[in-house]
Amino acid sequence: MKSSVSVLIVDDEEMMRNLLEKILAREGYNILTAEDGVAALEILNSNQIDLVISDMKMPRMNGFELLKHVKQEHPQTGVIIMTAYGDTYTVKDALLLGADEYITKPFKSYEVSLVVERAYW
Numbered sequence: 001m002k003s004s005v006s007v008l009i010v011d012d013e014e015m016m017r018n019l020l021e022k023i024l025a026r027e028g029y030n031i032l033t034a035e036d037g038v039a040a041l042e043i044l045n046s047n048q049i050d051l052v053i054s055d056m057k058m059p060r061m062n063g064f065e066l067l068k069h070v071k072q073e074h075p076q077t078g079v080i081i082m083t084a085y086g087d088t089y090t091v092k093d094a095l096l097l098g099a100d101e102y103i104t105k106p107f108k109s110y111e112v113s114l115v116v117e118r119a120y121w
Contacts, residue, residue: 009034037069
């Protein structure tokens with residue numbers, strides 16, 4: 001079941017992309033990664049993506065801009081926003097723009113799995 005779910009991880013930090021990929025691949029998800037919102041859009045336009053996990057602060061296109069695009073162009077795709085800035089305004093704004101869930105860095109691996117399950121299932 002999970003192997004049929006594609007998750008796109010978008011973060012400008014390679015270490016964070018690799019960590020999330022490892023956590024979610026172990027759970028059985030099909031993982032793709034992108035280093036920023038612009039690269040994520042290219043992947044979204046050429047692949048069936050079920051869920052996007054995106055950092056907020058990235059070069060070229062931030063998480064808010066990516067969220068808006070995903071919700072306009074790929075409304076069936078879920079979005080989880082990650083932020084290292086546990087600021088309630090950022091989270092609240094993301095949820096108002098259509099994010100399905102959020103996760104605050106730093107996180108524990110089981111938290112990522114739970115948030116993904118809540119957002120997708």
